Amino acid sequence: MKTLLHPAYFPNIATFSIIAHHKVKWEVEDNFQKQTYRNRSYICTDRGKLMLNLPIKHVGSNQGRQQYKNVVIDNSENWQRQHWRTLQTAYRTSPFFEYYEDEIAPLFNQEQSFLLDFNLRAIEVICECLQVPMSIDKTNTYEIQPTDIFDLRHLIDAKKKHQGKLERYTQVFGDRHGFLENMSILDLLFNEGPGTLSYLKNVASNFKK
DSSP states (O other): OOEEEOOOSSOBHHHHHHHHHSOEEEOOSSBOOSSBTTSEEEEEETTEEEEEEOOBOOOOGGGOOOBGGGOBBOGGGOHHHHHHHHHHHHHTTSTTHHHHHHHHGGGGTSOOOBHHHHHHHHHHHHHHHHTOOOOOOBOSSOOSSOSSSEEOGGGGBTTSOOSSOOOOOOOTTHHHHOOOOSOBHHHHHHHHGGGHHHHHHHHHHTOOO
């Protein structure tokens, strides 16, 4: 059975465990909602947990709700340069940052238009780094209660905490802040490198809705 997921901005580890080890169908017909992982991601820095917020252009309330696939990125804030510099500062001393740098850097060098398209492309790049296939299956309509599919769309909600317990791995600033759980897939990738896929497999096998 396939799993229904929202494409997130560099998804957290729990979400990416599903992407890497299950057949996924992408929810692309939903409305955009604030305070979700659609345009935010969390990484570990020398100051602890840090949110990377991808700026978007908000529509006026008189236009009603905006579909996720129509959300335009606000490139006037030069967010790409800021996010990439932040990632460099946070992970340049990690074991595998240089190993994946050339694959990930282009995402921050080319101007992006739509949030959904960028998120799908970023997920595709991470899948390429892990050498796992990227699902291209997308929804055609929005269903509140879909059938014949495992609905994990709630994982996009940044307010909800992952119910499972993730194994510790060595983080760059772990000696300062302790282990920070369920960060962006980038944190695991830069710290664990080729071991990322094995780690994700263990997460996926113990995953609870």
